[in-house]
Amino acid sequence: MAKNELKELSPPRKQPAMPEGFRQLKTQVAGHTFEESNAEAVGLLQDPTAGCVLKPMGKPECGERELRFYESLAAAGASGDNDLALLRGHVPRFYGPLKLVVNRRERTFLRLEDLTRGMSQPCVMDVKMGKRTWDPESSPNKRKLEEAKYVMCKQKLGLCLPGFQVYLPKDAEEEEEEKKEHPTILRHGKDYGKSLNVEGFKQTMALFFNASTSDSKTRRVGTELLLKEVLRQLQAILSWFQRQRLLHFYASSLLICYDYSRLANSNTQKSLLNGHHRLEKDDDPANWVRVRMIDFAHVYPADRALPDENYLFGLRSLIEVVQSILHR
Ligand SMILES: Nc1ncnc2c1ncn2[C@@H]1O[C@H](COP(=O)(O)OP(=O)(O)O)[C@@H](O)[C@H]1O
Ligand SMILES: [Mg+2]
Incomplete structure (x- = not known):
């Protein structure tokens, strides 16, 4: 770093x-x-x-x-x-x-x-939504400043990455036990996000979901559960946006949180590997994965009661990115 x-x-x-x-x-x-x-x-x-x-x-x-x-x-x-x-x-x-x-x-x-409550090893990512991140009352100067930020990701994907933290397993050379007990934590802020192009954004998302580091079968199972749960929650937000005509969200974010310690949780793996599809209540990924909208400092009544196409564009592309990580 x-x-x-x-x-x-x-x-x-x-x-x-x-x-x-x-x-x-x-x-x-x-x-x-x-x-x-x-x-x-x-x-x-x-x-x-x-x-x-x-x-x-x-x-x-x-x-x-x-x-x-x-x-x-x-x-x-x-x-x-x-x-x-x-x-x-x-x-x-x-x-x-x-x-x-x-x-x-x-x-x-x-x-x-607190969207990280109960998580012993919280992984957190703030994804800012939309190609346009300036609100209807912005001055021409503010508008220019916003348009010059995160250009590569924002214009192509309608997304940008102001910051994240993730727990990752230690380097492969380390002992298995050591790896389990002492993951490393990686944190990046907006300077990193601003340096990303579309490919870099996708790779960072895969890293955040521990999808490029899933070196053991147990963790791969956990990552698959994680990605499916993130997609389920994103789809629910998408359904809301497809219907609503009330509000337009500028410079708002999605906060994606999950507990790294649950990726390799033994009960979760056992029930899946044994083909038991009914998870214990506590193992339900909805208990250790949370995707929520945050940051409403620039929310306005919907212009002409139209859908929020700006947010929708970013949300659809985020779903595509997560799907491509799940299916690769
Ligand atoms: N409800 C929450 N639970 C946990 N963390 C949060 C929550 N709301 C915000 N955060 C953390 O604080 C950061 C900034 O929050 P945000 O509402 O975007 O503030 P700002 O208006 O300063 O951008 C987020 O990126 C996230 O890390
Ligand atoms: Mg914010």
């Missing part, structure tokens, strides 16, 4: 002043983060006992737009029969705003379900 990449993603050495019971979200792979030299810069917090993360409300317009988005979902029909209510299943659960003093300043945070 390049030195600047390490610097980019390492938590600052000087720990920010944090209220009791909270800590920095160590698995944050993208977005606004804490900075050692700037006490004003705040990243996500984690409340491990409650299974929540706390996202700081950033720039006023963005923070308020995101708060309104989550509040409108919470207020949508309880019967679950309208499109807003159905969207709740594809985003983190929302537990309301909360004021906290961080770095001696009071700020408001959005309390959200």
Whole structure:
């Protein structure tokens, strides 16, 4: 890993002043983060006992737009029969705003379900959706800046990769036991994502799913389960987007999370290798794989009640990339 990449993603050495019971979200792979030299810069917090993360409300317009988005979902029909209510299943659960003093300043945070909760070795990827990542109120300058970022992937795939972390088995020369107990962790930020072309993006996705490192039969079985579960959850999000005419999402992401420790989980393998297709409840991949939409700072009412073709284009190409990894 390049030195600047390490610097980019390492938590600052000087720990920010944090209220009791909270800590920095160590698995944050993208977005606004804490900075050692700037006490004003705040990243996500984690409340491990409650299974929540706390996202700081950033720039006023963005923070308020995101708060309104989550509040409108919470207020949508309880019967679950309208499109807003159905969207709740594809985003983190929302537990309301909360004021906290961080770095001696009071700020408001959005309390959200921690999508990595319960994962002992969380692999996390933030995929930003759409060829167009500037919203309808952007200045010409902001629009230009956005169009110049992640050009290769964004224009061809309608996707870009601001960051990810993945656990990988140690080099093949290592002892089997050693490999199982001490995987290595690889983290990359936006500089890496910006360097990717389409082929590089596809290879990175395969790496993230441990599909290029599946050197043992047990892990191959786990990777297949993982890819099928990711596809199932992506298809469910696609079905929602194909129907809805309410909202357009700019610069929003999909967060893909899974637990590396479950890739080689003995019960999962046994039941599959023995041909038992009914998995124990705890082994159901839905318990260790989560694909959810996040980052709603730039969500707008749908223009002329049209479908969100910009998001749909990226989502379809993401599904194609994952399918091609599964079927190769
Ligand atoms: N609900 C969540 N659970 C776990 N991690 C999250 C959650 N929401 C955000 N994150 C982490 O924080 C990062 C930044 O979140 P995001 O909402 O995109 O913030 P920003 O507006 O700063 O881009 C994500 O890439 C992810 O690593
Ligand atoms: Mg983001």
